[in-house]
Amino acid sequence: MIKVHCLTTGWVQIKQHHQLARFFKRPIRVLDVLTDTKWSPHLPIGCWLIEHPEGLIMVDTGESSRANDKGYQPWWHPFMQFCERRGVKAEEEVGALLKARGFxxxxxxxVVMTHMHGDHAGGIPNFPNSEFILSETEYQGIQAKDAVFNGYLTMHYPDFFYQNIRTVNYKDGAFENFEQSTALTADGKIRLVPTPGHTLGHQVVIVDMEDYYILIGGDASYSETYLLNGDIDGVCIDGKKHQESTAKMREFCRRKPTITQFAHDFNSEKRLNEKIFTKVK
Ligand SMILES: [Zn+2]
Known part of the structure; x- marks a missing residue:
């Protein structure tokens, strides 16, 4: 019996043109975010626990309760200093949330990382005993010279993290309409598929619940509405790939009832708990 829990590790505020891009070309999009004066509402920072017979699996780790401490965000980074606000209490960090639920x-x-942005990787220090599953591309991203500039806060990764990384490159064949996938569990019920765009190495987790799927989408879209509209976010690395990935996810939802989950979507937890499927026209 598989069970999925949606956890919320506090909130993040981003610029409105970050949440929803007005332009397609990246330099213009990013400039539009940097110069935007309007903030989004407080958005949830989601992560997920999967109870599976082969063991407990996390998808992403949420944000750190230290994220607002002086010096946590790089002082020289205009985006992290001026274009994001975060609120994560100690009791809202992923370790505390799990303990409160008895785990x-x-x-x-x-721990499957959809991608390595700070608000998904901030809770990594809570998991010293876990194996971390990253796409090969995302792993290269955190090792690149410009990793911190690109939103990967590598200075906060504990040593055990690097010792416990397993990379995947989707060699277990096609899955539904995705050409490539990796089976994470021996029973094949939990699969990873590549969804590049937001970052080049972004991946989503698909949980087979027999008569429906749960698609745990991280930041592959910022909300179900944006998924349905094919909208891109203001900071995504590759707008074209982002749109191709959301088109694939929509096609996936057409094939079989699917509950979609996104990290910054107000309604993720409600859709999961009330079993509300994503309706694609
Ligand atoms: Zn992200």
Whole structure:
């Protein structure tokens, strides 16, 4: 029996043109975010726990409760200093949320990272016993010279993280309409598929619940509405790939009832708990 929980590790505020891009070309899009004076509402920062017979699996780790401490965000980075606000109380960090629900963070077998942006990787220190599953491309991203500039806060990764990384490159064949996938569990019920665009190495997790799927989408879209509209976010690395990935996810939802989950979507938890499927025209 598989069960999925949606956890919220505090909130983040981003610029409105970050949440929803007005332009397609990246330099113009990013400039539009940097010069935007309007903030989004407080958006949730989601992550997920999957109870599976082969062990407990996390998808993403949410934000750190230290994210607003002086010096946590790089002082020289205009985007992190001026274009994002975060609010994560100690009791809202992922380790505390798991304990409050009766789960031991030290017992988590695997942590799948949809991607390595700060508000998804901030809770990594809570999981010293876990194996971290990253796409090969995202792993290269955190090792690149410009990693911090690109939103990967590598200075906060604990040593054990690097020792416990497993990379995947989707060699387990096609899955539904995705040409490539990796089976994460021996029973094949949990699969990873590449969804580049927001970052080049972004991946989503698909949980097979027998008569429906749960698609855990990280930042592959910022909300179900944006997914349905094919909208892109203001900071995505590759707008074309982002749109191709959301088109694939929409086609996936057409094939079989699917509950979609996104990290910054107000309604993720409600859709999961009330079993509300994503309706694609
Ligand atoms: Zn992100």
């Amino acid at each position: 031991d963070p030290l017992a988590i077998k695997m």
